[in-house]
Amino acid sequence: MYTLYYGTIVHTPTISSIEININTLVGVNSNGTIDFIHKNLSKDVNPIKFFFNNHSPSDPIKEFKFNDNSQNPLQFFCPGFIDTHIHASQYPNLGIGIGVPLLDWLKQYTFPMEESFKKENLLMAEDVYNKVISRTLSCGTTCASYFTTIDYDTTTLFTDLLLKHGQRGFVGKVCMDHNEPYPQYSESFEQSIESQQKILNYIESKNSKINARYSEKKGTLSTCNHDHSRLVTPIITPRFAPVCSDPLLQTLGAISLANSLPIQTHIAENLKEVALMKELFPQFENYASVYDHYQLLTNRTILAHAVHLDDDECKIISERGCTISHCPTSNSFLSSGEAPIKKYLKHNINIALGTDLSGGFDSSILGIMKHSILVSHHLAMPEEIDDSNKLSIKEVMYMATQGGAKAVGLGDTIGTFHVGKQWDAQLIDLASSNSYLDVFEWQVPDTKGDPTKAVEKINELLGRWIFNGDDRNCMKVWVNGNLVVDKEDTSDGWVIV
């Protein structure tokens, strides 16, 4: 099946540019790869005829779908969101424990919740994991880098559920063997490594089977880059340095290196944690150096939070090409601090966004974009307003998409609309039937009239979407070209030839 998408597309090729193209025709082949993009077609052009006139006849197109969203000027396609920091097992705790200080909050809510994820509770785990995947997908999150728990059985179950729902996911079994603040929830070094290795094998075997099935079904796929279409990847996940022994940090660094695997962990989330690190690792100059020592800082490392980093740390992180996962909602909820993102950008560090469920309470990356801007205003405000601290709409949209793609090592695969990338996308409708935002007649762009004016209006509507919209405006979601969420009642938009 070859699919044509026609309408407005919005994406951020760089952190300082947003591109809005109306009447744009995108072709996606049967591998889910973007085959061509024809921007800003004249209103007189029939897109289907245009396609057949311009598309190379050698392509093996047997049937195609035409998804025409150009008739609704309040709809646009944008890249799927990428959530680079989310604790799947903590999903039931969203919004709980606001008055409780961090350490008590962890002991009272987080660790008991994580501890309950085990073989004896598979049904409970399945319920939670199904719901968190469905919820984030329905918010437009096409890819997420998850922490599960220390447990093997429920982590493999989670892998299966990602595949079932069709969300692109990075599965991080939590590793922690030291200084456990909640003794009931712990593992030894040996247990941690054994369990990690079994999970790597499990996911590898799943992927091999899927690839074999694909190759069997469609000859064409054997020539495509399997890394592009693979949905689930393991990610090495030392919880954070204070709860990992020396050997564990060392071994995890080595496993990542040997298997070319991405890494995720926490860094400098709050001041007490930074002080604790100084106490636990007195021989190191700073927090980042600890991870660096154990080869845990790579160009596929996600460092979550990073609220309190000094300039030396920024330099190391920048040199190693790591990504900072900015989690403003969580940082405000838990009073962790205000991460100086503009400072990190000046250090040329890649920034992505994370919901950090359940330190954060909002499952939607659209919500995190909003919070990122608001928190940057708080950084700007204490005395005189310092505009240099403020994040813009295009910056947070980049972080939510291409910044996230780079974070997980898929910068060439997803995150923007470019030929050769996978169609991981969402269809936004600002006038969806149950929309929380009301758009007025005079605010509707005329996408069949003056293109400059139409683009200006769409640009203004992006503010309305980010600040006043929510998951109700996300109508369809595709991963690898497959439709995985469809909230529309009718199939009017679809013509199958």
Place this chain on the structure above:
Amino acid sequence: MYTLYYGTIVHTPTISSIEININTLVGVNSNGTIDFIHKNLSKDVNPIKFFFNNHSPSDPIKEFKFNDNSQNPLQFFCPGFIDTHIHASQYPNLGIGIGVPLLDWLKQYTFPMEESFKKENLLMAEDVYNKVISRTLSCGTTCASYFTTIDYDTTTLFTDLLLKHGQRGFVGKVCMDHNEPYPQYSESFEQSIESQQKILNYIESKNSKINARYSEKKGTLSTCNHDHSRLVTPIITPRFAPVCSDPLLQTLGAISLANSLPIQTHIAENLKEVALMKELFPQFENYASVYDHYQLLTNRTILAHAVHLDDDECKIISERGCTISHCPTSNSFLSSGEAPIKKYLKHNINIALGTDLSGGFDSSILGIMKHSILVSHHLAMPEEIDDSNKLSIKEVMYMATQGGAKAVGLGDTIGTFHVGKQWDAQLIDLASSNSYLDVFEWQVPDTKGDPTKAVEKINELLGRWIFNGDDRNCMKVWVNGNLVVDKEDTSDGWVIV
């Protein structure tokens, strides 16, 4: 019609207390007044039998409705929200203009929008006003104190629409005759006062007609306090001191005094405005003293924003019994500052909440409760965490209900569930069919089991509601006992005898 409500009720009688009562029976008479409240009935008691056994037979009950929500332990009744600062005419601009500095923002978006509200544009005004009233009602806002514009015709239209939708509302025609930053949108002193007087007459005449109709229809109503059941009240609204001439401020103070009318205005929203005030009113010690001089600080005055007040101002405001309408969402969006609400509470100032559409982007007071807590964390965070700045769930819930009721002079009429107050209420369902928040089986309170445990669980769920819930959890809304919003498909919950 006499109505019985049965289920869980949640309210905040004081700023430091939250009351959760399960299996509670509330009787509301045909005036919409709460007649009795029987809390925590034993599960063996049949509430209807209990009602007939305990209710005085002399009451003229001919028919009654029984609204039983005790079967769904994730539903509860809570007082309707009160939005004490909202610009109705700015509704189309929500979320627009994030990168633009305040003064440009006003010139580019706010004033042109307000200016368009005039006789020639009645249809447009009707569309906007219908939508803002419907939207806030569907978020559980049973009462709001609105700014309209300087215009007479569309302000009276707005009054009619409040009555049509059944929302309790305070209608503030904007008064501004001086230093207009956008000359196309201005009025002279004489025009302002004439227009204000005509609006007072219009609303007075509307209310007289309604009261006459009521008295005609139902004999009982002639004995009830009409002030309780009246829906629409004018509120004197000098936009803010910098755009009002001396005579205008003086006359508005006098009109309020002569007619016992409430007052609303802005104060100390941002630092540039405070500096401007010093320049414009050099003879006064501070911003608050200006309003005080013109008799504009009363116990029915709402001062919106109040981000930058000194201690002297706090003392005056406290002594006069004014309310501060806290608008955290707007203050963050426009980088106005972080209002030190805990400091104001120490000064014994009443605090209420405002959406401040469209400086604020969120139409829901539930959202403003969430932002109030988050912004208080930002105040607490810069260096070491200062917990004394943090607002709690009960504090923001009080501000959203009883604090708002006191703000508009209806502290004895609405805001909590007490005998003699009006039934301005909402039914929250944390498991509504389209809820954004997922509640898990083990989080559901057993309201037919141990009451202490059930109340504990409900208390925890309030955090989930405020941080993870939204308008989709607000299922029904009543004003003066009348059902004005009903999102339930079926009428299963209702038994009509």
